Amino acid sequence: MSDLLWNLLFGLPDQRPGGLLLSVLSAVAAGVAAVLVGLVYATVCVARPAISLCLQAPLAILRGTPLLLLIFALAQVTGLPLVLTGFLALTLYSLSHVGETLRSYLAAYPRGLREQARLLTLSPVQEWLRLRVPWTFRRSVDALGTHWVSLLKDTGALTILGIGELTTVARMLGEHATTSRWALVLGTASALYLAAVLVLMRLLAFLKVRLTGREAQLT
Amino acid sequence: MSGFAAPVLGTVVLFGLSATLAVSLAFLLAAGSLGRSRPARAGAQTLITLTRGVPTSLLVVAAGVGVIGHPPPAWLPSPFPGTSAGMALVAWAVTIGLAFGSTGHFAVIFRTGYHAISPARREQVAVLGLGRARRLRLLVGEAAESTLAPFGARLVHHLHNTAFAALFPVADLLGWVQQRASETFLVSRYVAIGVAVYVILSFLVWAVCRGIEYRIAHRATPGLRPLSRVAT
Numbered sequence: 001m002s003d004l005l006w007n008l009l010f011g012l013p014d015q016r017p018g019g020l021l022l023s024v025l026s027a028v029a030a031g032v033a034a035v036l037v038g039l040v041y042a043t044v045c046v047a048r049p050a051i052s053l054c055l056q057a058p059l060a061i062l063r064g065t066p067l068l069l070l071i072f073a074l075a076q077v078t079g080l081p082l083v084l085t086g087f088l089a090l091t092l093y094s095l096s097h098v099g100e101t102l103r104s105y106l107a108a109y110p111r112g113l114r115e116q117a118r119l120l121t122l123s124p125v126q127e128w129l130r131l132r133v134p135w136t137f138r139r140s141v142d143a144l145g146t147h148w149v150s151l152l153k154d155t156g157a158l159t160i161l162g163i164g165e166l167t168t169v170a171r172m173l174g175e176h177a178t179t180s181r182w183a184l185v186l187g188t189a190s191a192l193y194l195a196a197v198l199v200l201m202r203l204l205a206f207l208k209v210r211l212t213g214r215e216a217q218l219t
Numbered sequence: 220m221s222g223f224a225a226p227v228l229g230t231v232v233l234f235g236l237s238a239t240l241a242v243s244l245a246f247l248l249a250a251g252s253l254g255r256s257r258p259a260r261a262g263a264q265t266l267i268t269l270t271r272g273v274p275t276s277l278l279v280v281a282a283g284v285g286v287i288g289h290p291p292p293a294w295l296p297s298p299f300p301g302t303s304a305g306m307a308l309v310a311w312a313v314t315i316g317l318a319f320g321s322t323g324h325f326a327v328i329f330r331t332g333y334h335a336i337s338p339a340r341r342e343q344v345a346v347l348g349l350g351r352a353r354r355l356r357l358l359v360g361e362a363a364e365s366t367l368a369p370f371g372a373r374l375v376h377h378l379h380n381t382a383f384a385a386l387f388p389v390a391d392l393l394g395w396v397q398q399r400a401s402e403t404f405l406v407s408r409y410v411a412i413g414v415a416v417y418v419i420l421s422f423l424v425w426a427v428c429r430g431i432e433y434r435i436a437h438r439a440t441p442g443l444r445p446l447s448r449v450a451t
Contacts, residue, residue: 061414069393069410155274170280190281
């Protein structure tokens with residue numbers, strides 16, 4: 001049982017780091033990269049509405065494409081190492097959702113705050129960094145949080161690459177097992193996913209309280 | 220392009236069957252989690268949390284791996300185009316795994332829609348003296364306006380999840396793309412076809428949901444109108 005748990009947490013002996021650790025690392029890395037690129041995308045769309053359609057259309061197509069197909073296409077076309085392919089696919093998939101969320105909140109930035117920045121003689125870059133981006137994050141934390149929970153679960157799609165994240169390990173351990181062993185493997189993997197999702201939800205609730213409290217102090 | 224129709228139909232059938240099952244189970248779970256019985260509420264809530272917290276990939280893998288060594292019983296129908304009769308049990312298991320993957324999400328959407336109806340409005344429905352079925356139709360109509368947008372978004376996600384069927388010998392669009400790409404080395408062509416079909420199917424799902432939303436908002440039959448228009 002301890003071997004099983006160890007393998008599901010950290011991957012099979014020849015594929016470490018793997019298991020839940022790799023799932024979480026993939027989700028965090030892709031989530032952070034998607035938010036950074038998404039901010040650039042949102043800024044360009046808000047600053048130059050004329051070209052935003054050219055950027056929004058590919059993202060809309062990306063949103064209509066299953067993650068599994070995206071992973072398969074990147075694995076075939078790019079020739080990158082499989083872990084990097086998975087990271088790139090998750091980032092693009094996440095960007096297609098996060099980019100639009102950030103764009104809509106960045107566009108909804110209130111006029112009053114812009115005037116306050118002008119009164120404080122902040123440069124446009126200072127206003128963007130010190131007021132607009134933090135305001136956008138505070139407003140979009142709920143939507144981003146929902147997406148991050150979904151992203152953590154979607155790392156299971158990397159099983160198509162066979163890179164040894166949690167679903168792949170569970171699949172490999174369960175394939176040639178007896179029925180009771182199969183139930184134990186998949187039940188433990190499910191419990192690990194559930195625990196990871198619940199921890200992430202608690203972290204998001206904590207982050208929301210912190211951000212809301214900070215906003216209340218500022219206003 | 221040989222054998223293109225069967226995998227597309229396979230995806231549509233997988234989607235249709237699993238979505239129908241998911242929506243039916245979600246109705247039951249949403250009703251259970253809103254019910255008066257405490258054990259029923261706790262049971263429904265546990266199932267909702269479980270199906271929302273466990274990835275669809277794992278549910279599908281669990282279902283498929285669990286039955287792949289067993290032959291299908293003779294009575295089991297095989298409505299999956301392109302899937303061999305010997306894999307019917309796996310196809311059904313994948314369908315059930317896909318359905319469980321969305322059940323919790325649909326249940327939460329339905330429950331949120333119910334909560335969006337004000338208590339006064341719910342009481343109005345209760346005192347109208349209607350039968351249970353008619354009352355349910357009125358409540359569904361009333362909640363639909365706030366429910367259809369997230370419901371449609373989840374349906375599109377559910378459609379994309381059908382691609383997990385490609386992990387098993389069950390005919391679906393992603394499996395066809397993978398097979399054709401490796402047979403012909405024309406990866407870009409078959410990926411583009413796959414993307415185009417998924418985008419079109421996603422658009423159709425979205426358009427149907429928007430159509431229903433529009434019909435509910437502009438319904439002319441008094442008995443089926445949203446309660447906001449019946450009662451005021």
